[in-house]
Amino acid sequence: MKLFTRYNRVNLALTAILLVLSAAAYYLVINRILIHELDEELDDYKQKIETYANNTGGLPEKGVMEDLVVKYETGQPSVPLHYLTTREYDSDEHKMEKFRQLVYSQKAGSNLYRVTIAKPLEGFRLLAKTIVYSTLGILAIIILVSLVVNHFLLKRLWRPFYDSIHTVRNFRLHGKNPPRFPGTKIEEFDFMNQSLDSMLNNARTDYHSLKEFTENASHEIQTPLAIIRSRLDLLIQEESLSEKQGKILDSAYAAIRRISKLNQSLLLLAKIENNQFAGAEVIDVKKELDEKIGQFQELWQDNHIEITANLKPSHITANRELVDILLNNLLGNAVVHNRQDGTVTIDLAPGRLTIRNTAVAGELDKSRLFRRFYKAEQHTHHNGLGLSIVKQICEHAGIRISYHFEKGLHVFSLEWPQPTST
Amino acid sequence: MKLLVIEDERDLSESICTYLGQEQFICETAYDYDAAMEKIHLNEYACIILDIMLPKGSGIDLLANLKEEGKSEGVLIISAKNSLEDKISGLKLGADDYLAKPFHLAELGARVAAIIRRKSFDGKTRITIDNLVLDISERSLKSVAGQVISLTRKEYDLLLYFISNKNRVVTKEAIVEHLWGDDIDMADSYDFVYSHIKNLRKKLTQAGCPDYIKAVYGMGYKFVIGS
Numbered sequence: 001m002k003l004f005t006r007y008n009r010v011n012l013a014l015t016a017i018l019l020v021l022s023a024a025a026y027y028l029v030i031n032r033i034l035i036h037e038l039d040e041e042l043d044d045y046k047q048k049i050e051t052y053a054n055n056t057g058g059l060p061e062k063g064v065m066e067d068l069v070v071k072y073e074t075g076q077p078s079v080p081l082h083y084l085t086t087r088e089y090d091s092d093e094h095k096m097e098k099f100r101q102l103v104y105s106q107k108a109g110s111n112l113y114r115v116t117i118a119k120p121l122e123g124f125r126l127l128a129k130t131i132v133y134s135t136l137g138i139l140a141i142i143i144l145v146s147l148v149v150n151h152f153l154l155k156r157l158w159r160p161f162y163d164s165i166h167t168v169r170n171f172r173l174h175g176k177n178p179p180r181f182p183g184t185k186i187e188e189f190d191f192m193n194q195s196l197d198s199m200l201n202n203a204r205t206d207y208h209s210l211k212e213f214t215e216n217a218s219h220e221i222q223t224p225l226a227i228i229r230s231r232l233d234l235l236i237q238e239e240s241l242s243e244k245q246g247k248i249l250d251s252a253y254a255a256i257r258r259i260s261k262l263n264q265s266l267l268l269l270a271k272i273e274n275n276q277f278a279g280a281e282v283i284d285v286k287k288e289l290d291e292k293i294g295q296f297q298e299l300w301q302d303n304h305i306e307i308t309a310n311l312k313p314s315h316i317t318a319n320r321e322l323v324d325i326l327l328n329n330l331l332g333n334a335v336v337h338n339r340q341d342g343t344v345t346i347d348l349a350p351g352r353l354t355i356r357n358t359a360v361a362g363e364l365d366k367s368r369l370f371r372r373f374y375k376a377e378q379h380t381h382h383n384g385l386g387l388s389i390v391k392q393i394c395e396h397a398g399i400r401i402s403y404h405f406e407k408g409l410h411v412f413s414l415e416w417p418q419p420t421s422t
Numbered sequence: 423m424k425l426l427v428i429e430d431e432r433d434l435s436e437s438i439c440t441y442l443g444q445e446q447f448i449c450e451t452a453y454d455y456d457a458a459m460e461k462i463h464l465n466e467y468a469c470i471i472l473d474i475m476l477p478k479g480s481g482i483d484l485l486a487n488l489k490e491e492g493k494s495e496g497v498l499i500i501s502a503k504n505s506l507e508d509k510i511s512g513l514k515l516g517a518d519d520y521l522a523k524p525f526h527l528a529e530l531g532a533r534v535a536a537i538i539r540r541k542s543f544d545g546k547t548r549i550t551i552d553n554l555v556l557d558i559s560e561r562s563l564k565s566v567a568g569q570v571i572s573l574t575r576k577e578y579d580l581l582l583y584f585i586s587n588k589n590r591v592v593t594k595e596a597i598v599e600h601l602w603g604d605d606i607d608m609a610d611s612y613d614f615v616y617s618h619i620k621n622l623r624k625k626l627t628q629a630g631c632p633d634y635i636k637a638v639y640g641m642g643y644k645f646v647i648g649s
Binding site: 222225227228229230236237245246249250256257295298 | 431433434437438440441444502522523524525526527528590591593595596602603614617638639640641642
């Protein structure tokens, strides 16, 4: 519910209650005034009767006054003068009517009369009706006006708010440009924009220092590695090396390669998490896979692994570099964690890629599979980051990845939404 | 041919110079921005090996300056800042290639050789080494006698790599990374390189060439060409 809709509801309910109350108050006040007037009129007539009785010793003819009903009764006990409202049958209009009566005792000659002067309260119904209708009318007008205001005026009033939300939504930490919030004439919006601006700029600053840190860390580790490796590269040029020394150097090379790989993988994870791989494009997955399988062919032959690829045309919108790494890791895993004379089956369909490979051991631990440094077997040459990189890339690219174990096969399934225009 | 190595890590700089100096190159070194700037303006080089992070300045600025002056030297960026942005901005500014640390010296040798070939042999695309004639643009190999030796793509790349690093020991690991890229997470051994080496060696000896490729201590190979 929009803020104003909610405000409007409360406001309208209150307005309605107030209107009804004021209508009731009006009715009561006006009613009072009218009755007071009526009473005065009745009083006037009583004066006339009294004067007549004093002068003539009799009572005036009934019905002289237009809509006045006058009654004289004898033999009644004396009553004090009083006013009252009654309902009586109106013979002219053939229905029950409300009357205002003045009752008092009048002496005329030697007789004591009880005089009742009554006048219908005709105007009151009209009054009540008028007040009810005008109240409803005003209510309707208020609702209508508030709807119109809501539609045209408020949309404009709230525009700076929606503009700001739009800016925040489109804001990317790794984007080149700082967010821009236009100035508004509304204090609250200005305040909000200033807060958002400083928050986003702080985030940007933090992000950039984090990125710098990652790169510096990489620099710090890679440089000594580069020195060690280059030194080894020089060392092996020596003519006088023995075979034994050669073997020692070989394992030193392997260790450097592992550290270097590990460092690269950690940096890659950080970079994906930091969203540093912007720029998605539509990629022909079939073409990429064909190339990859070609590259891996030699490896497969060497391990005597049989590969079956069933590739249908398929596309994905993602970062090219990441898709490349993703396929490398998945196919690499399928080969490395395979047994001698095993199989790899790759099925590609629009929006779906399934890779099955024969397992060395049993099912992998699903809950820990994608965690960093997870190793099913203590393979010395693998750092256990491959699948967490895969997972990270999938999250980044909006791919759903799942694993299950089926008849001695590890099955990794990837699903993604097909790009609309291929 | 003169090379300039702009790298603030003296050990690394020295390794590069020693390795490349074993062949026809004469290496000069610069350890910071100012020294590099001075050398660039005073001399002409066949190729400049440029680190991005330098004391007193950025290698990127140096590159921009170089290109502004209209200098035609080939530039190979070597950087530990393995970030795509640096790579892109470097290549956009006119660098010829980019190599992330830690690299194999053999890979560096191959890249430098490739840049120099592109820069200084415009038009002339043949390399004659001993009994071999390589046509770079056609990616083909002939013997001096004119006999065509047909090679697969991998074998050709391997041969070119060996020639760029001739008379030096190249590790199997470096060969694998050169031919298959370092993204491919290879199996625990690099033995599958052996079959490619074996095929190349067979084709060369069948064409009447001496056996150039020598295995070294089981960890690498050396392409030996007598001077």
